[in-house]
Amino acid sequence: MPLRIKVRNAESGATVEMELEGENTIDDIIEGAAGYWEKDAGAYVLRRGRRLLRGQQTVAEAGILNNDELELIPDPEGG
Amino acid sequence: MSALIKVGAIDDDRFDRSRRIGWLDMERIQSARCFVAGAGALGNEVIKNLVLSGVKSIMLVDMDYVVRSNLNRCVFFREEDASRKSMKTDIIAKRVKELNSEIRITPINSRIEEIDLGCLKDYDVVFGCFDNIGARLHLNAHAYYYGVPYIDGGTDGITGKIQVVLPPDTPCLQCATNKTHMKILEKRFSCTGADISIYEPKIPAEITTTSIIAAIQVREGLKIISGKKENCIRHVCYYNGLLNTFDSFEVSLDPMCPVHLSSYFKSF
Numbered sequence: 532m533p534l535r536i537k538v539r540n541a542e543s544g545a546t547v548e549m550e551l552e553g554e555n556t557i558d559d560i561i562e563g564a565a566g567y568w569e570k571d572a573g574a575y576v577l578r579r580g581r582r583l584l585r586g587q588q589t590v591a592e593a594g595i596l597n598n599d600e601l602e603l604i605p606d607p608e609g610g
Numbered sequence: 611m612s613a614l615i616k617v618g619a620i621d622d623d624r625f626d627r628s629r630r631i632g633w634l635d636m637e638r639i640q641s642a643r644c645f646v647a648g649a650g651a652l653g654n655e656v657i658k659n660l661v662l663s664g665v666k667s668i669m670l671v672d673m674d675y676v677v678r679s680n681l682n683r684c685v686f687f688r689e690e691d692a693s694r695k696s697m698k699t700d701i702i703a704k705r706v707k708e709l710n711s712e713i714r715i716t717p718i719n720s721r722i723e724e725i726d727l728g729c730l731k732d733y734d735v736v737f738g739c740f741d742n743i744g745a746r747l748h749l750n751a752h753a754y755y756y757g758v759p760y761i762d763g764g765t766d767g768i769t770g771k772i773q774v775v776l777p778p779d780t781p782c783l784q785c786a787t788n789k790t791h792m793k794i795l796e797k798r799f800s801c802t803g804a805d806i807s808i809y810e811p812k813i814p815a816e817i818t819t820t821s822i823i824a825a826i827q828v829r830e831g832l833k834i835i836s837g838k839k840e841n842c843i844r845h846v847c848y849y850n851g852l853l854n855t856f857d858s859f860e861v862s863l864d865p866m867c868p869v870h871l872s873s874y875f876k877s878f
């Protein structure tokens with residue numbers, strides 16, 4: 532059964548709802564959210580609570596639950 | 611016989627006020643060896659903070675020369691350096707003597723990928739002050755392999771981050787990457803026929819965010835040198851300059867991360 536989650540944009544505070552299957556990956560969520568907000572082709576990370584999620588992990592492996600709220604954070608590259 | 615004290619002698623000691631901070635181990639700090647990669651905005655601030663904190667021995671690596679657009683955020687660079695296209699590392703090594711004449715900075719004018727990083731084992735802390743993910747991952751892998759703490763900084767406009775990597779206990783930079791990082795790497799080294807073109811985007815940058823991120827990088831380094839590893843950021847800290855908020859997050863160790871696999875196989 533698909534899960535429904537919310538992803539928050541750390542830069543704007545906006546949120547988007549997303550429907551996921553257990554085999555979807557964190558990379559899929561990042562790609563979907565960054566695409567929805569038409570983000571620049573930069574690096575992003577996704578957090579759940581106090582933990583950053585690994586890109587290759589599946590939704591099931593990452594322990595994501597129905598109604599979870601995740602946050603998309605830009606990962607600064609400059610120096 | 612009673613002790614003789616000299617009135618005002620306290621102010622003759624450059625580090626008197628630092629010594630009053632209980633957890634700073636000034637003896638270790640003054641004998642520490644630090645490796646700084648990148649002599650741009652973060653590199654300038656990291657060097658300034660290390661030197662003012664008492665570190666005397668630093669290796670500094672960068673392959674670039676000074677340009678005018680560096681002058682909004684680099685404390686050691688001057689207009690004449692940009693006119694002369696002086697190498698960043700040489701200028702910092704020279705100007706840092708104005709802060710403390712005892713400092714020994716070894717400037718290396720090279721890309722980080724082109725030097726033998728076996729020397730890392732002789733350093734106490736490695737600071738990453740790069741403007742690209744490829745160089746970060748390269749140095750992260752080598753520092754982990756040689757078991758040297760690596761403190762990475764990054765900025766973009768008024769946001770920034772600091773990641774502290776303490777081998778063999780913590781995850782590394784590579785563990786925290788995903789497809790978006792790999793896409794940037796692919797874009798940076800895109801092949802066009804026989805040539806490899808390097809795509810270098812101009813990333814927004816200014817001094818206030820740079821100085822905050824570099825200050826935290828150095829503070830984490832001073833904790834490590836002073837034997838206070840347990841008080842370091844665990845594992846990555848993001849700074850939002852618009853709201854002035856800091857958030858620390860844990861990264862889980864990726865069992866397939868090549869950095870840990872190579873460090874593991876080193877023991878055989």
Ligand SMILES: [Zn+2]
Nearest residue numbers: 782785867869
């Ligand atoms: Zn790793």
